[in-house]
Amino acid sequence: MKKYFKDLEGSISFKYNLKNTNWFNIGGVIEAYFKPKNLKDLVRLRKNIKKKEKIYIIGAGSNLLISDKGINGIAIKLGSNFSNISKVNETTLIAGASTIDKKLSEYAMENEISGFEFLSCIPGTVGGGIRMNSGCFENEFKDIIVSVQALDENGNILSIPKEKIEFSYRKINLNPNLIFLSATFKGKKGEKNKIKKKIFTFKEMKNKSQPSKIKTGGSTFKNPIDQTDKKVWQLIDDSVGRDVKFGDAKISKKHPNFFINEKNASFKDMNNLINFVKNKVKQKTGINLDLEVQIIK
Ligand SMILES: Cc1cc2nc3c(=O)[nH]c(=O)nc-3n(C[C@H](O)[C@H](O)[C@H](O)COP(=O)(O)OP(=O)(O)OC[C@H]3O[C@@H](n4cnc5c(N)ncnc54)[C@H](O)[C@@H]3O)c2cc1C
Known part of the structure; x- marks a missing residue:
């Protein structure tokens, strides 16, 4: 892995914990985390890696749910340049x-x-x-x-x-x-x-309509626009309610399509909550919900 970064000017951290890179505040250690200094740097990295490694681009992390088990590959964060x-x-x-x-x-x-x-x-x-x-x-x-x-x-x-x-x-x-x-x-x-x-x-x-100042990934599921006129929050309300909790992962009382890490939710807690809601909605309505949140694992 180190060979890819040899002549680069940006900042590289190996075995970097991604927990603080996203709004959910959930995540584990990735092999490498790179902040390119400039475009030249990024192009060089890309040419060094070609298709050999999995890369993940992290923006503000407001739509990401990241596994807290080890992740193979390289996370790239574009900085102020x-x-x-x-x-x-x-x-x-x-x-x-x-x-x-x-x-x-x-x-x-x-x-x-x-x-x-x-x-x-x-x-x-x-x-x-x-x-x-x-x-x-x-x-x-x-x-x-x-x-x-x-x-x-x-x-x-x-x-x-x-x-x-x-x-x-x-x-x-x-x-x-x-x-x-x-x-x-x-x-x-x-x-x-x-x-x-x-x-x-x-x-x-x-x-x-939506909670603020909380640890969340925004809308968890997409509205199933091709299957029903109902919004996903209505389907969750009808099928699950707002009182479900797995560890510290819970449904927002203000907007049931927003899932919240109340304190120290693990990836498993959040994933369990997601699967539970998805299954309940499927059982009750026959509708298959699609995730809007992007999962890195
Ligand atoms: C409180 C809250 C409210 C929200 N409200 C809305 C809303 O009203 N409408 C809405 O649509 N979304 C909403 N979201 C979701 C989220 O903010 C959006 O999806 C946002 O555009 C994601 O941008 P990001 O930079 O945080 O991307 P990230 O979450 O970091 O990444 C999202 C995806 O984009 C990719 N990506 C990021 N940057 C790049 C890049 N430079 N090149 C290639 N791929 C890249 C990532 O790899 C990942 O696949 C909300 C989220 C929160 C937490």
């Missing part, structure tokens, strides 16, 4: 993959560009948002993306136009091994005050 935002013209922005969504939303507001307001409600990064086609209040990443810049397994940098990407509900069809580097976004000319109001309204709506 990948978080530049620049304005290309009146309505077009480019943002690095590790840019926090909220920062991009604020930048767009300051530059009087509308369409980015929903990003103020998603606690992730641009890279995670592209991978998940994240969204809320009827907006998704796909609505503002123009193109995505990414690094492939052979170390080539690609620019992929929106037209070549199939976006669907919390999913895109691009190779899961691509590392997103940045994206070009387009909004509309707006007025700062109106944008500010919209952000405020979105945040209020979010705070009313």
Whole structure:
């Protein structure tokens, strides 16, 4: 493993505990954890590894559930050198993959560009948002993306136009091994005050319906939009209720699709809770729930 990092400038830690890299605050030790210093560094690592090792990209970790048993492979965390935002013209922005969504939303507001307001409600990064086609209040990443810049397994940098990407509900069809580097976004000319109001309204709506300041991965399951009109939280309420607990893993009282690590939940606790809810919903409604949370194990 050490040979891959020999000539690299970024920071490398071997046997790194991933527990503090994600919102659930659950996770174990991975073989290597790398923060590339810059793009050149990342490209060199990618060329060194090719397809020989499993790699995991960690954004803000707001959608990740990580095993607390040992994990083989390399976790890559893009740092501040990948978080530049620049304005290309009146309505077009480019943002690095590790840019926090909220920062991009604020930048767009300051530059009087509308369409980015929903990003103020998603606690992730641009890279995670592209991978998940994240969204809320009827907006998704796909609505503002123009193109995505990414690094492939052979170390080539690609620019992929929106037209070549199939976006669907919390999913895109691009190779899961691509590392997103940045994206070009387009909004509309707006007025700062109106944008500010919209952000405020979105945040209020979010705070009313979802818990905050807790250890969670956000929505655990996707809404089964092709099987029923009911939202997943209703299905969980009808089939399970809100009082189930496995160790320190429990269902949020405020929003039953949010699962919470109350204190020191293990991966097994959270996984048991997930499987229990999935099975109960299947038994009661016949509906197969799909996980939205991404599991690393
Ligand atoms: C309190 C809370 C509220 C939430 N609300 C919403 C919401 O309203 N709407 C919504 O859609 N989601 C929501 N989420 C889920 C989550 O915030 C989003 O999915 C977010 O976009 C994930 O971004 P991230 O940077 O945290 O990605 P991570 O959780 O770190 O990773 C998610 C996936 O993206 C991949 N990834 C991350 N960066 C890159 C990269 N640079 N290149 C390639 N792959 C990458 C990871 O490998 C992983 O597969 C919420 C989560 C929490 C905790």
